[in-house]
Amino acid sequence: MNYDVAIIGGGPAGMMAAIRAGELGARVLLLEKTNRLGTKLLITGKGRCNITNQTDSDREMIEAFGKNGKFLFSSLKKFGVDDVINFFETSGVKTKVERGARVFPESDQSRDVLDALLSNLKKCKVETKLDSVVKEIIVKENKIEKIKLFGGKEIVAEKYIIATGGKSYPGTGSTGDGYAWLAKIGHTINELSPALVPIIIKEKIVAELEGLSLKNVEISLYKDAKKIDSRFGEAIFTADGMSGPIIIDLSSVIGKHPNSKLKLSIDFKPALDFPTLDLRLQKDFTEQHKKTFKNSLNDLLPQKLIPVIIDLSGIDPEKKAGAITRDERKKILHLLKEFSLTVKALDSYDHAIITSGGVATGEVDPKTMQSKIISNLFLAGEILDVHGPTGGFNLQQCWSTGYTAGENVSEGNQGD
């Protein structure tokens, strides 16, 4: 059978494109490499799926995407934040808005988001082929003639959408296959790198803190002793570094300063300035003057942090709290307000939320998602060089570009 549209990649962008094209009457084939659709979608938002971000305006949404954000202007007009929420609500997924305008399913289950997409695919009569790995795209005279699957099968369609995602979390099927095909047929692939990713720290001491989760801390990023960014919120220590929301966001800034000497400075007590925290320490040490230093920090710090602070302070842990000197207190104060760590590297694609870089947006029509190089090719999702911060922005990009591609491949099918 010949299809109107063949879509490669059953992630959020490919599924949304298939739904829109099918809704408009196109005969759609959705090809997915793994044995199920939406594998990565299921692990988004720690299994809760942060489907979008309820920004106050499209402009605010576009700004969140940085310099390439303008590319999304038309697709957001076509299928924006309210449309996404409406799509899921009318498909039976009630939504809720959390801190930072992040929108989640009320059930906290990404499974419900995927089920809504699957039932829409069925309703729109989209044919899905799982375990179908596209190997090659055959182009003749600036047009895709057919695609070849591993195993020898060939697929022919009028139009094609590539939505194979990035290279991060390759276990989910996203291994960056699309970049190679597109480079081969003449598209520019802007430099790829893991982004929104944990940070590897040089100091071995982080291993002792593994699993320690920090709330309401401020972490600043320093380049050559100059502060270049600062974030407030949550973070967590890993075996070889740090992760968590503020770290993931800071990783984008770190990625822009390759080969630079970068340091993190953690303020464990941002609500208390130096003099106020000093008074608090004086009070604690006076009230607990008979206790040993190592037993006097329990009210102030999480258990896991105490031995590390004691060790770095160089103060005898058996010393009585009442005997701590002013200079020793200043050392403790400095460690609590300016806990310094050296950035060694960003973690790999295995742990990256997205892949930065991708198909140059100048080579794709933002109104239709049509390639400017191959006439019957459309692109959607993470494969494009348009990426946002955490908070639901990246899925919104997929819904908007997927919908737009699906609508435009179906031109001429409306009313069939």
Ligand SMILES: Cc1cc2nc3c(=O)[nH]c(=O)nc-3n(C[C@H](O)[C@H](O)[C@H](O)COP(=O)(O)OP(=O)(O)OC[C@H]3O[C@@H](n4cnc5c(N)ncnc54)[C@H](O)[C@@H]3O)c2cc1C
């Ligand atoms: C841990 C994690 C948490 C995240 N949480 C959020 C969140 O809460 N909110 C948010 O907005 N974003 C989140 N993201 C980012 C978001 O998941 C991605 O932006 C999004 O999945 C990209 O969608 P996509 O459809 O472009 O590609 P993908 O989801 O990567 O899907 C591409 C599909 O193409 C298939 N494919 C690849 N090659 C071939 C081939 N050769 N033949 C056939 N099929 C192929 C793959 O198997 C895959 O299923 C998260 C990402 C990760 C890794």
